Each structure stands twice: as C-alpha cells, then as structure tokens.
Amino acid sequence: MARRTPEGPPPPPAVQKLRLRYAKRGRLRFSSTRDFSRALERALRRAGVPMAFSAGFHPHPKISYANAAPTGTASEAEYFEISVTERVDPEALRVALDAALPPDLDVLEVVEAGPGSLAERLEGSVWHLEMRGVTLETLTYAVERFLATELAEVTRTFKTGPKTFDVRSAVVSMVATESDDPSCAILQMVVRHTTPSVRPDDILTALRAVTELSPPVPPLVTRLAQGPLLTATAGVADPLAADKEAVGS
Amino acid sequence: MHTRTAGASLFTDLEPLLEQVSKPIQYVGGELNSTVKDWDCGGDVTVRWALMYPDAYEVGVPNQGSMILYEVLNERPDVLAERTYAVWPDMEALMRSQGVPQFTVDAHRAVGDFDVLGISFSTELGYTNLLTALDLAGIPLHARDRVDGDTIVIAGGHAAFNPETIADFVDAAIIGDGEEAVLMVSDLIAAWKREGMPGGRHELLLRLAKTGGVYVPAFYEVTYLPDGRIQRIAPTEHGVPWRVSKHTVMDLDEWPYPKQPLVPLAESVHERMSVEIFRGCTRGCRFCQAGMITRPVRERSITGIGEMVEKGLAATGFEEVGLLSLSSADHTEIADITKGLADRYEGTNTGLSLPSTRVDAFNIDLANELTRNGRRSGLTFAPEGGSERIRKVINKMVTEDDLIKTVSAAYGAGWRNVKLYFMCGLPTETDEDVLQIAELAKRVIETGRQVSGRKDIRCTVSIGGFVPKPHTPFQWVGQLSADETDARLEKLRDAIRSDRRLGSSIGFRYHDGKPGIVEGLLSRGDRRVGAVIEQVWRDGGRFDGWSEHFSYDGWMAAAEKAFAASPWPIDVDWYTTREREESEVLPWDVVDSGLDKEWLWQDWLDALDETEVDDCRWTPCFDCGVCPQMNTEIEIGPTGKVLLPLTVLGAGKAGMAEQAHTHA
Structure with missing residues (x-):
C-alpha cells in the first residue's frame, strides 16, 4: 500500500537557527517543561516569529529544548533552539518574544547558532538554594560532612521504577554562605550533568542522610547558570560564547 | 482569628504547599490575559466577585461562560473578578493542615473576602466540590447560617435551571445568560453599599429577588404531600415573584x-x-x-x-x-x-x-x-438513538440513510475513523432499539470499506446512559435503572463483538449506568436532596465527575441515611426511575425558562x-x-x-x- 503523503507543497525550509536563553522566575517556577513549551509555541505565534515547521501530516514548529530545570525550581539559565524560514534580527526577536510570553518567563539572550551542539556544551549547572529556616552554622556543618564522603547514594523513582545512584561524584563544588536573613543560609553548588541527572533535591536528600539536615520549609532553588564546566574555578562558562564569537568573526 | 487584611495575598502561605502537590502550576495564576485589580478599585463601593468553576483547573479554565463573565466584570472600573477552582484532594489536605483558605488563582486572595462567590454549574456532578470550596473558604455551608459580612453565594449555569437541589447551600441563583445579569447584580450591590448597606444581607437578597431574575431559595416555602410530592412552592416575602425568569442576551x-x-x-x-x-x-x-x-x-x-x-x-x-x-x-x-x-x-x-x-x-x-x-482529526456524529423509531421518539430527525450517506462521503474523502455517539435508556426504548446500533455500525463499516476500497477504516460507537432533565419534554419520565442500562449495554457490546467480519473494525466505548443515576437524582431533585449531597461530602465525596473519584456506593449509602431521616417515603428510585404525572408540581417550576x-x-x-x-x-x-x-x-x-x-x-x-x- 502506498504511503500517504500530505497534499500541497513541502513547508518552506529553515534558513537560520537561533539559540535562546530564558529565565523562569517567581511563581512560574512551578511551570513544567511541557507547560513552558505550550506557552512558548503560542508566544511564537503571537509574536509573528517566522517559524520553520516539520513536514508531514502533523507539522510541528522546529524547537529543541535542552536540559530543562525541574518543576518548582527557578532558573536564570534555560536554553532552547528554534529554526526560522526568514532571517531575523536576534535582538528584535528577543524583544518581541519576551513581550509575548507571560511575565516571569523572560527571554534574556538570543544569538544566531554557530557550529557545534548546544546540548553538548551544557556540562554543568550552578545552583543557588535559599535554605529558609537553616542557619549558616548548621548548613556549614552539613556541607563539610557531605564533602568528606566519597559516596552519597540516593534513590529516586523514575518511570521505570526506583533507581539508586551516587550524587557525591556529580558535585564539583559546594559552599555555604550567609544571606541578609540570619535564619536563611545560602547553599551554592556546581553540579555536573550526569545520567541520571542529579537534581538539587537529590542532593538535599543526601544531605539529610549524612547530617539529618532537614529544612522546615522547602528551599527556594534557582539555577544561576549552566554551560561548559570550568574545573579550575569551579564554575561554568557561557555556553553561547562560541556562537557569539562565530557571529562576530 | 485571622489578622489578615481583606484582599491580601495568601501566596506566601501557599508557596510551601505548592512544592508538595501535583501540577502546582494550576494554582499559581498569571495566565496570559488574566487580570489582577486593586482590591479597592471602585473605592468604598467596589463590588468583588470570586468566580468558581467547580471542577479541576484543567477543566474549568477553558470554560467559555466563566471566561466571559470574568472579562465582562473586570471591564467595569468599579468591579473586580477573580477565578477559583476546585482544588485536588492532595492540596485540600495541605490547606486544611496549614490553615490556608480557598483562594483565587489571580491574586491569591481568600474567597471569603469577596462580596460574591459566583459558581457556574455545567453539570450537577460539581455540587460536592461547591461544599469543599465553601468549607475551605470559611463560608457557612448552609445559606441559613450566613450572616452580614459573609460572602453571597450565587449559582449559575445550566444546572441552575433547577436550583432547588442546592437550595440549602446557595443564597441565590441566576437563570440563563449571565453577561447582562452579573452587571445588573453588580449595580444593585454597589447601590446597596453606597446607601450604607441598609438591612444587611437580608435586604440585599430581597432586592435581588425582587428583580424577578434572581432566585433566592430562602424566600420560598416548599410544602409537601404525605406521599412526598411537592404540594406548593410559594414566596414568603412581599414582592418576591412566584416564578423567576431566565435572562436572554x-x-x-x-x-x-x-x-x-x-x-x-x-x-x-x-x-x-x-x-x-x-x-x-x-x-x-x-x-x-x-x-x-x-x-x-x-x-x-x-x-x-x-x-x-x-x-x-x-x-x-x-x-x-x-x-x-x-x-x-x-x-x-x-x-x-x-x-x-x-x-x-x-x-x-x-x-x-x-x-x-x-x-x-x-x-x-x-x-x-x-x-x-490544520490537522485532520476524526469526525464525530451523534445519531443518539439506534433505531429509526427511537429517533422519532427523541425528535432527532436523522434517518439511517442520511447517516450512511454522510459517513460514506467522509470515508470517500479520506477519513479513516468516524465516531458515533448514542444514548441508552431513552423513553420507550427496548433492547431492539439499542441492538440496532450494532446493525448501523456494521452498515457504516461495510459502506466505508466499499467507498474507500480499504479494510483499515474504523468506526467507534460511544454510548452512555440517558438522564432526564428539567425543562424538557422528558422531565416526567422514569429513568432507566443502572442495572437495566448496564444489561442493555452488555447486549450491545456482545452484538458488536460477535460479528467476525466487521466487529473488529468497530470500537465500543460506554459509560455504565451508575453515574447517570446520581446525576438523575441531582438533576430532578428538590431541596430535600441537599441532605444527601452534604452526607456524601462529609463522607469524603469529591470530584464526582471523575470516574476515579466517583463512588456510587457512597452516594447510595448517603441517600439511604439522609432519606431515612425524612418524614416522607422518598428514596433514590423515587427521584430517578419514578415517572411523574402531568399535574405534579416539579421543583423547577419556580424557574421560568x-x-x-x-x-x-x-x-x-x-x-x-x-x-x-x-x-x-x-x-x-x-x-x-x-x-x-x-x-x-x-x-x-x-x-x-x-x-x-x-x-x-x-x-x-x-x-x-x-x-x-x-x-x-
């Protein structure tokens, strides 16, 4: 039997690929990846972005997402790529798309994609946790104990069932500092992206196991950055730097 | 007691709970095109509405009626409207343990702070969710227990065409199109506030009732005959009309x-x-x-x-x-x-x-x-009745040939799947009428195979139990019992499956007869059914429109308990499977549709x-x-x-x- 093909001409080809960084802030930290993709597709239409579509009976706009932060965590560094059928000015697109997205989903940077994969550059994340109801002293003790361990196993339930994995090896650095509020210490850490991915709540689970650290309210978690790991400085580099250079050259 | 100021945001209290519930996004608001207004946008005479769709957010948020009223009200500079939905049991438990009241998703204000809770009932199966919301909001469950300063609870939507079933819980019901009605009510409340709220809540409700377009159950006395039928529904206050008219835009x-x-x-x-x-x-x-x-x-x-x-x-x-x-x-x-x-x-x-x-x-x-x-989705038609005869009874003037002609055109034009909706338990229906659905479906497949020249075309038969509704020519009929409905559906399923040549091309989806009986009880109920709703809710009944939450046995047990305490020989069958006579006073006779x-x-x-x-x-x-x-x-x-x-x-x-x- 002949395979059915859609009537009409194929969709216009993509002529430009763009990489975008956005922030998920405030109450919209409770949005999931799927919530964001719905909001984004509608915002792209509202803004009039000349999106490229896949061919076939169910054309989809060409968007690829990279390593989204879990539901409930805020982020200053989420990334995705889109392809368009007419060349656009990245900054004009940023302004238009930002205006079309709900407040608290903010488009921060748009660059034309250079060579190489964006996903591969996202090697690690910088996480910032406001530990409400935890003093600096308590947190410092927990951090020291955690860093002294060689293995910190946690169990999380996946779609395929419970899985136990080590989180200690993914933690590149972990520091406790104070905030303006003495009852709220700050936990900042650099975590390597692994499979399965080690999420901040996995690390909190491990901290609880090591030192019985148990915050009275869940901490406010924000991803500050993600990108290529800088082992020397225990940080991450800008994953769009290569794209910016490619355009500049 | 709370020291919270009226209209203040509860978000700080809510935020820790959001970490612990499923799909927290449904509680945070901030949707594109949503509105947050200043609590005192109209000064001392600001009229504040909390609009509730009594189901989960995912069902309530796209509801057209609620969306229309939300916008119509918010366009008025001196009125504000926010939305609230039924919270899932995981959230309800946390809210109870942490003392967080029912809130609006827009500015996370306490529903109990609003002047009016407007609740839109598309179906009767949202009644228990109303009780949860009232209780979480700190609004007394029973209208008779509410005092000056308590939120006024107004029902609307299609189910409000028989407001008597929920007479215990609502202060008023608005019948028909809401656009002009909510503005009229807002004007009336603003005027009453401007005058210094004379006569308190009672006076306000009386003014609403006197418009002739708002039903206030408290101003009507229902008397009963010894056999349980209603003798009379009569206004108890001067100037309150005998019948309340629907609104039409x-x-x-x-x-x-x-x-x-x-x-x-x-x-x-x-x-x-x-x-x-x-x-x-x-x-x-x-x-x-x-x-x-x-x-x-x-x-x-x-x-x-x-x-x-x-x-x-x-x-x-x-x-x-x-x-x-x-x-x-x-x-x-x-x-x-x-x-x-x-x-x-x-x-x-x-x-x-x-x-x-x-x-x-x-x-x-x-x-x-x-x-x-766009995308080519399936085609859906609703012949409703299987036989030519039953379609005449229900006045669905569609012949079998019409249907065959239409579906063959669809298959011919490239559609692969056609869905057909039917009802079971229609008045005068017999097994034969329902079994005719199988014959019809087979003919659809045969025709489809012929015109398309393919074997992979499909047809899906979807069928549910018929529930007689107020203000229809079937408002008097006896509803088919759940057992009889299920037996008939089983025969139909067997008739479809037993056909070796065509049966595998016909999908069969059905809803069993049990939810229909509860819906029937609530649809054609009177104010005595309120005790059943309350009992079910006290026993933990929630989200009755969701099969995973609905408990038929829970409803039956609650009904038995509640009706046993009544002085009349009434039970679930009396409300559902009993045929009424022309002369019987029906609870919804007070509503003029x-x-x-x-x-x-x-x-x-x-x-x-x-x-x-x-x-x-x-x-x-x-x-x-x-x-x-x-x-x-x-x-x-x-x-x-x-x-x-x-x-x-x-x-x-x-x-x-x-x-x-x-x-x-």
Missing part, C-alpha cells in the same frame, strides 16, 4: 466575549480558543436540556465571528479555533464562515473545528475547509406517538412559548456579508526581519 454581536481568552500554561481539556457562533438551538431534540433552555436561536454575524477570531488569535497564539454552539453546522452562513476563515489563515497552520455537527448539516466541502490549514409546561407535556405525548416536530427556524412557530413569554425572537442571518482577506498573523514579523535592522 439578544444581540451576540454586542457581546463579543471573551475578547482576550485566557491562555493557561497548564494543559487543559480544550487546547484551543473558542468563538461562540450562535446561542440556542431549536432542533427540538427532546432529551436535550441545553436546546430547550437556551431558546431562541441567536446568531453572531459572520463579520462579528471573523473579528473575534482575528482578535482572539492575536491575543492568544492558539493554533486551533473552535466554532462553538449547540449545532455549529446549522449557522445560516457556516459555509462562508469556514471558507472565509480558511482563506484568511491559509499557510498559518491554524486549524478550525466544529465541536457539534449534525449528520444532516454536514458536508464534505465543510469538512475540507475545516482541515485545510419560557417553555410552556403544557407545550412540553404535549411534546412528551408527541414523543410517545413518535411524532416529529420540525425546527422553527425554517417552519412556522410551534408555540413552545419562549418568544412571547420572554419577549424575544429568533435572530438569524444570512447577512450576505463575506470575510475579506486579511493579514492576520505574523504582524510582528516585519519588525523582526534582519534587513529592518542595522548591524554594526
């Missing part, structure tokens, strides 16, 4: 709402925007409450529709537009509307859908226009005679009573206008183009 073009449809981040049951292309239906299907209570037909003009689609898409970015009504292909200019819209949105991946399409009004040109720019009770009875007799009644849009008036009683008339086209081409989408594209910008 006549010119839909004057009410182009929602102008700014809400765009939720969370997934909802309708991932599209909708434009109501007409209201009302006069096809006269006798089982259909919506068709009876929304008369007469009032069309939105083709140009009005075009404008709403244009503005709505620009405001939302949805990729599908539903052209909404009770029978969308019946719009006098549907062909021009669908063609005009398909032309306008050519190449934009914007789909059109007609959620309700009659078999006899459907044609392939229409279907092709609908799928020109415009339909003449004698006409309804005559239509019921016509049903028994298998006599069909035509549509008054193209045959003379058959005196259902609505137009003269309500001083309304049919408002239909054609207008003869067409939709002009339009640069509709991508208006921002030019500003974004690379050549428009100078690069350093």
Whole structure:
C-alpha cells in the first residue's frame, strides 16, 4: 500500500537557527517543561516569529529544548533552539518574544547558532538554594560532612521504577554562605550533568542522610547558570560564547 | 482569628504547599490575559466577585461562560473578578493542615473576602466540590447560617435551571445568560453599599429577588404531600415573584466575549480558543436540556465571528479555533464562515473545528475547509438513538440513510475513523432499539470499506446512559435503572463483538449506568436532596465527575441515611426511575425558562406517538412559548456579508526581519 503523503507543497525550509536563553522566575517556577513549551509555541505565534515547521501530516514548529530545570525550581539559565524560514534580527526577536510570553518567563539572550551542539556544551549547572529556616552554622556543618564522603547514594523513582545512584561524584563544588536573613543560609553548588541527572533535591536528600539536615520549609532553588564546566574555578562558562564569537568573526 | 487584611495575598502561605502537590502550576495564576485589580478599585463601593468553576483547573479554565463573565466584570472600573477552582484532594489536605483558605488563582486572595462567590454549574456532578470550596473558604455551608459580612453565594449555569437541589447551600441563583445579569447584580450591590448597606444581607437578597431574575431559595416555602410530592412552592416575602425568569442576551454581536481568552500554561481539556457562533438551538431534540433552555436561536454575524477570531488569535497564539454552539453546522452562513476563515489563515497552520455537527448539516466541502490549514482529526456524529423509531421518539430527525450517506462521503474523502455517539435508556426504548446500533455500525463499516476500497477504516460507537432533565419534554419520565442500562449495554457490546467480519473494525466505548443515576437524582431533585449531597461530602465525596473519584456506593449509602431521616417515603428510585404525572408540581417550576409546561407535556405525548416536530427556524412557530413569554425572537442571518482577506498573523514579523535592522 502506498504511503500517504500530505497534499500541497513541502513547508518552506529553515534558513537560520537561533539559540535562546530564558529565565523562569517567581511563581512560574512551578511551570513544567511541557507547560513552558505550550506557552512558548503560542508566544511564537503571537509574536509573528517566522517559524520553520516539520513536514508531514502533523507539522510541528522546529524547537529543541535542552536540559530543562525541574518543576518548582527557578532558573536564570534555560536554553532552547528554534529554526526560522526568514532571517531575523536576534535582538528584535528577543524583544518581541519576551513581550509575548507571560511575565516571569523572560527571554534574556538570543544569538544566531554557530557550529557545534548546544546540548553538548551544557556540562554543568550552578545552583543557588535559599535554605529558609537553616542557619549558616548548621548548613556549614552539613556541607563539610557531605564533602568528606566519597559516596552519597540516593534513590529516586523514575518511570521505570526506583533507581539508586551516587550524587557525591556529580558535585564539583559546594559552599555555604550567609544571606541578609540570619535564619536563611545560602547553599551554592556546581553540579555536573550526569545520567541520571542529579537534581538539587537529590542532593538535599543526601544531605539529610549524612547530617539529618532537614529544612522546615522547602528551599527556594534557582539555577544561576549552566554551560561548559570550568574545573579550575569551579564554575561554568557561557555556553553561547562560541556562537557569539562565530557571529562576530 | 485571622489578622489578615481583606484582599491580601495568601501566596506566601501557599508557596510551601505548592512544592508538595501535583501540577502546582494550576494554582499559581498569571495566565496570559488574566487580570489582577486593586482590591479597592471602585473605592468604598467596589463590588468583588470570586468566580468558581467547580471542577479541576484543567477543566474549568477553558470554560467559555466563566471566561466571559470574568472579562465582562473586570471591564467595569468599579468591579473586580477573580477565578477559583476546585482544588485536588492532595492540596485540600495541605490547606486544611496549614490553615490556608480557598483562594483565587489571580491574586491569591481568600474567597471569603469577596462580596460574591459566583459558581457556574455545567453539570450537577460539581455540587460536592461547591461544599469543599465553601468549607475551605470559611463560608457557612448552609445559606441559613450566613450572616452580614459573609460572602453571597450565587449559582449559575445550566444546572441552575433547577436550583432547588442546592437550595440549602446557595443564597441565590441566576437563570440563563449571565453577561447582562452579573452587571445588573453588580449595580444593585454597589447601590446597596453606597446607601450604607441598609438591612444587611437580608435586604440585599430581597432586592435581588425582587428583580424577578434572581432566585433566592430562602424566600420560598416548599410544602409537601404525605406521599412526598411537592404540594406548593410559594414566596414568603412581599414582592418576591412566584416564578423567576431566565435572562436572554439578544444581540451576540454586542457581546463579543471573551475578547482576550485566557491562555493557561497548564494543559487543559480544550487546547484551543473558542468563538461562540450562535446561542440556542431549536432542533427540538427532546432529551436535550441545553436546546430547550437556551431558546431562541441567536446568531453572531459572520463579520462579528471573523473579528473575534482575528482578535482572539492575536491575543492568544492558539493554533486551533473552535466554532462553538449547540449545532455549529446549522449557522445560516457556516459555509462562508469556514471558507472565509480558511482563506484568511491559509499557510498559518491554524486549524478550525466544529465541536457539534449534525449528520444532516454536514458536508464534505465543510469538512475540507475545516482541515485545510490544520490537522485532520476524526469526525464525530451523534445519531443518539439506534433505531429509526427511537429517533422519532427523541425528535432527532436523522434517518439511517442520511447517516450512511454522510459517513460514506467522509470515508470517500479520506477519513479513516468516524465516531458515533448514542444514548441508552431513552423513553420507550427496548433492547431492539439499542441492538440496532450494532446493525448501523456494521452498515457504516461495510459502506466505508466499499467507498474507500480499504479494510483499515474504523468506526467507534460511544454510548452512555440517558438522564432526564428539567425543562424538557422528558422531565416526567422514569429513568432507566443502572442495572437495566448496564444489561442493555452488555447486549450491545456482545452484538458488536460477535460479528467476525466487521466487529473488529468497530470500537465500543460506554459509560455504565451508575453515574447517570446520581446525576438523575441531582438533576430532578428538590431541596430535600441537599441532605444527601452534604452526607456524601462529609463522607469524603469529591470530584464526582471523575470516574476515579466517583463512588456510587457512597452516594447510595448517603441517600439511604439522609432519606431515612425524612418524614416522607422518598428514596433514590423515587427521584430517578419514578415517572411523574402531568399535574405534579416539579421543583423547577419556580424557574421560568419560557417553555410552556403544557407545550412540553404535549411534546412528551408527541414523543410517545413518535411524532416529529420540525425546527422553527425554517417552519412556522410551534408555540413552545419562549418568544412571547420572554419577549424575544429568533435572530438569524444570512447577512450576505463575506470575510475579506486579511493579514492576520505574523504582524510582528516585519519588525523582526534582519534587513529592518542595522548591524554594526
């Protein structure tokens, strides 16, 4: 039997690929990846972005997402790529798309994609946790104990069932500092992206196991950055730097 | 006691709970096109509405009625409206343990701080969720226990056409179209506030009742006969009318709402925007409450529709537009509307859908226009009854040949799956009527295989139990019991499956008879049923529209307990499977839907005679009573206008183009 093909001409080809960084802030930290993709597709239409579509009976706009932060965590560094059928000015697109997205989903940077994969550059994340109801002293003790361990196993339930994995090896650095509020210490850490991915709540689970650290309210978690790991400085580099250079050259 | 100021945000209290519940996004608000206004936007006379759709957010947020009222109210500078939905049991438990009251999603204000809780009932199965919301809000469950300063609870929506079942819990009910009614109520509350709230809550409710368009159950006394039937429902206060009239918006073009449809981040049951292309239906299907209570037909003009689609898409970015009504292909200019819209949105991946399409009004040109720019989904038709005879009883004037002709055209044009909706338990129905559905489905498949030349075409039969509804010619009939419904459905399933040649091409989906009995109890209940609702709720009943939460046994046990305490010989069967006589006073007689009770009875007799009644849009008036009683008339086209081409989408594209910008 002949395979059915859609009537009409194929969709216009993509002529430009763009990489975008956005922030998920405030109450919209409770949005999931799927919530964001719905909001984004509608915002792209509202803004009039000349999106490229896949061919076939169910054309989809060409968007690829990279390593989204879990539901409930805020982020200053989420990334995705889109392809368009007419060349656009990245900054004009940023302004238009930002205006079309709900407040608290903010488009921060748009660059034309250079060579190489964006996903591969996202090697690690910088996480910032406001530990409400935890003093600096308590947190410092927990951090020291955690860093002294060689293995910190946690169990999380996946779609395929419970899985136990080590989180200690993914933690590149972990520091406790104070905030303006003495009852709220700050936990900042650099975590390597692994499979399965080690999420901040996995690390909190491990901290609880090591030192019985148990915050009275869940901490406010924000991803500050993600990108290529800088082992020397225990940080991450800008994953769009290569794209910016490619355009500049 | 709370020291919280009225109208203050509860978000700080709520936030830790959001970490612990499923799908927290549904509680945070902030949807595109949502509105947050200053608590005192109208000064001392600000009128504040909390609007509730008593189901989960994902069901409530796309509800057209709620969206319309939210926008209509918020457009008024001195009125504010926010939305609240039923919270899932995981959230309810946390809210109870942490003392967080029922909140609005817009500004996270306590529902108990608002002047009015307006609650829209599309179905009776939301009643237990009303009780949860009232309890969480700190509003006394019973209207009689509320005092000055407590929120006024007003019900609306189709289920409110029999407000007696929930008379214990609501202060008032508004019957019919809400757009003008909510503004009228707002004006009245503002005036009462301006005067210094004379006479308190009682006086306000009395003023509402005296308008003749708001039913206040507390101002009516119901007396009963020893056998349990109602003897009389009579007003107890001077100036309160014997019957309350429904509201009818006549010119839909004057009410182009929602102008700014809400765009939720969370997934909802309708991932599209909708434009109501007409209201009302006069096809006269006798089982259909919506068709009876929304008369007469009032069309939105083709140009009005075009404008709403244009503005709505620009405001939302949805990729599908539903052209909404009770029978969308019946719009006098549907062909021009669908063609005009398909032309306008050519190449934009914007789909059109007609959620309700009659078999006899459907044609392939229409279907092709609908799928020109969007995705081709399945086709759904609702013959409702399996046999020619039963379709005459219910006045669904569709012949088997109509149906076969339509589906063969569909299969011929490339559709692979056709869904057919039916009901089981219709008045006078026998096993044979229902088994005829199997024959019909087989004929559909045979025809489909012939015209398409393929074996992989399918047809899905979807069937549920019929529930007799108030204000219909079937309001007197005995409902088929759950056991009999289930037995009949089982026979039908066997008849379909036993056919070796065709059976495997026919899908069979059914809803068992049990939820229908509870819906029947609530639909045709009176204020004595309130005790059952309350008992079910106290026993933990929630979300009765969801099969995973619904408990038939819970309802039956609660009913037994509640009715045993009543002085009358009443039980669930008395409310559901019992046939009523013409002379019986029905609980919803206090509501004037415009339909003449004698006409309804005559239509019921016509049903028994298998006599069909035509549509008054193209045959003379058959005196259902609505137009003269309500001083309304049919408002239909054609207008003869067409939709002009339009640069509709991508208006921002030019500003974004690379050549428009100078690069350093």
